[in-house]
Amino acid sequence: MRAKVLVVDDEFLIRMSLESGLSDLGYHVRTAQSIREGAELAETFRPDVVLLDNRLGQELGLDHIEDFKKVDEDIQIIMITAYGSVSQAVEAMKRGACHYIQKPFDLEEVDLIIRRNLDQLKRRRSLELMRQRPRQIVGESxxxxxxxxxxxxxxxxxxxxxxxxxxxxxxxxxxxxxxxxxxxxxxxxxxxxxxxxxxxxxxxxxxxxxxxxxxxxxxxxxxxxxxxxxxxxxxxxxxxxxxxxxxxxxxxxxxxxxxxxxxxxxxxxxxxxxxxxxxxxxxxxxxxxxxxxxxxxxxxxxxxxIPPLRERKEDIPVLARFYLEHFNRKFNKHLKDIDPAFLREMESYYWKGNVRELRNVMERCVLFSRGDILTGEETGLEPRREERKGDSGLSYPMKDLNQGSIDLKKEVDAFERTYIDRAMELVGGNSSRAAQLLGCTRFTLKRRLEQNNEGAKENNVQK
CATH class of the missing domain: 3.40.50.300 (P-loop containing nucleotide triphosphate hydrolases)
Known part of the structure; x- marks a missing residue:
């Protein structure tokens, strides 16, 4: 998109020469012969740069820098005058001008100043809007x-x-x-x-x-x-x-x-x-x-x-070594590699927080490491194991339906008892905390326990 330049000068030849020359250089240029006309035009034209003459009849452009800045604080004001002085230049900068040039000026000089100030604005915005960020996609899956x-x-x-x-x-x-x-x-x-x-x-x-x-x-x-x-x-x-x-x-x-x-x-x-x-x-x-x-x-x-990390386990060693090098540099460490046993442990984790969680684990491990090889033992860290059937500690076996029919209610009751027993075991028999783990009320848990106990007694009588 072409940069927009507004020229505010009461001399016709200055306005026309700047409009013609800057347009040839690729700028979108508009002109005004007074402060009032320039301010009104700035509202609709929305210039990136204003070339503002300091002497416009009885008015000083210096006194109206703020008027243009109110339209857009990012407008780059470049003062132009035939009566320049160091004190005026300093005052113009204080009031928001970004540069100060004297007449007569060279078009190439004006072009250079405009481009330089627009580049500085772009870099400043980049620093404000783009914080340091990772730029590398790591993985081999x-x-x-x-x-x-x-x-x-x-x-x-x-x-x-x-x-x-x-x-x-x-x-x-x-x-x-x-x-x-x-x-x-x-x-x-x-x-x-x-x-x-x-x-x-x-x-x-x-x-x-x-x-x-x-x-x-x-x-x-x-x-x-x-x-x-x-x-x-x-x-x-x-x-x-x-x-x-x-x-x-x-x-x-x-x-x-x-x-x-x-x-x-x-x-x-x-x-x-x-x-x-x-x-x-x-x-x-x-x-x-x-x-x-x-x-x-x-x-x-x-x-x-982007699949979760648990669905692309072959990326875990690659990411782990990537962060090993990263945190080696950050903490001035000299770790050479990761213990294979620790890598196998990492591959067995569920990684609910995905790559971000892995990164945090590696940061802590490297920070507290003592040897040349990262073992993962230094922090006492026990990341979450893979949350899938079979890893929860439950071991209720499913019946093979190919071998015959089942009593579905009894099987469901037995599976429920397995969950309840496991919850009670984890919380030391505290029924309130067990109910929280199972996502039910204490009353519901008590009723289920009573029903299960009655069911167990009936089974024993039948036997």
Whole structure:
């Protein structure tokens, strides 16, 4: 998108020469001959840069820097004058100007100054909006290799919206970073918006910004995150948490990438790529009526599903060694490898928190390690074992139906008794705590125990 430059100067030849020369250099240029005309034009034109003459009739451009900053605090003000002085330059900087040049000036010099200040603004936004983030997708499973191939394709086709699905901690943000950093948008902002973390009352103004006077306390206009991401990528994390009222507004925005700031009348158009992510089943949310069907299909142009870590166990040793090297550097350690027994233990864990949990385990283990080989014993850490049938401590055998019919009620009662006995064993016979483990009331548990005891007596009598 072309940078927009507003020239405010009362000399016709200056205005025309700058408009012609800067337009030839690729800028979108508008001109004004007075402060009033320039301020009015800034409201509608929304320039990135204002070349502001310091002497405009009886007025000083210096005194009106703030007027342009009220329109947009990110506007780069470059003062131009034939009567420059060090004191005026210092005063201009204090009031918000970013540069100060004297007449007569060279067009190449003006171009260089504009580009330099726009680059500085872009870098500053990047520092504010893009905190240090992991950029590497680690793994050798077929699922991860397929995701890497999709990342390469989607990075080059940067106008395709994308939905990333996966449990918490699987690395959805890492995939977003990889797509953005490999795309033609890599030098533009990547703006992350956590849809569940922003209060519903503030969501619209955070996403789309607001105009001066839109509500109490809005003393000046403010750009929203969508506008700040212009040219880049918007990552809508936890899209399933977005309130229905905002879902409709987001859908409207996605249709043509236009929006109005809160309290505004003018359409603002931006060029952004939308990547959404969720740990929810959005199709299920659609059926429940908590997520709009039309928004789901609009976002689901292309979907990447990241399997949980327990479904790609071959990635666990690769990730463990990756984080071993990472935390070796962080803590100035010199661990050479991971004990095979510890790796086998890690492969048997359920990893409810997925890669994020594994990363935390490795960080603690490396931090407290003593030898050259990471054994995992240093922390006394006992991560959660795989939560699947057979790992819970329950050992009730299923009957083989090929061998004949069963009494279903008796089998179900026996299985229930197994669960109740296990719960009572874990809590030392405390029926209140056992009821909590079993997800029932203390009264229900007492009744079930009585029924089971009666059933056991009947079985003994029959025998």
């Amino acid at each position: 077929q699922a991860i290799q397929r995701i890497c191939r999709n990342v390469d394709i989607l990075a080059q086709n940067d106008n395709v919206d994308l939905l990333i699905c996966g449990e918490t901690g699987t690395g959805k943000g890492v995939v977003v970073n990889a797509i953005h950093d490999s795309s033609p948008r890599r030098d533009t902002p990547l703006v992350k918006i956590n849809c569940g973390a922003i209060p519903e009352t503030l969501l619209e103004s955070e996403l789309f910004g607001y105009e001066k006077g839109a509500f109490t306390g809005a003393n000046k206009a403010k750009k929203g995150l969508m506008e700040l991401a212009d040219g880049g990528t918007v990552f809508l994390d936890e899209i399933g948490e977005l309130p229905l009222s905002m879902q409709a507004k987001l859908l409207t925005f996605l249709e043509d990438r236009r929006f109005k700031r809160v309290g505004g009348l003018r359409d603002i158009e931006v060029n952004v790529r939308i990547i959404a992510a969720t740990n929810r089943d959005l199709e299920e949310e659609v059926e429940k009526g908590t997520f709009r069907e039309d928004l789901f299909y609009r976002l689901n142009v292309m979907q990447i599903r």
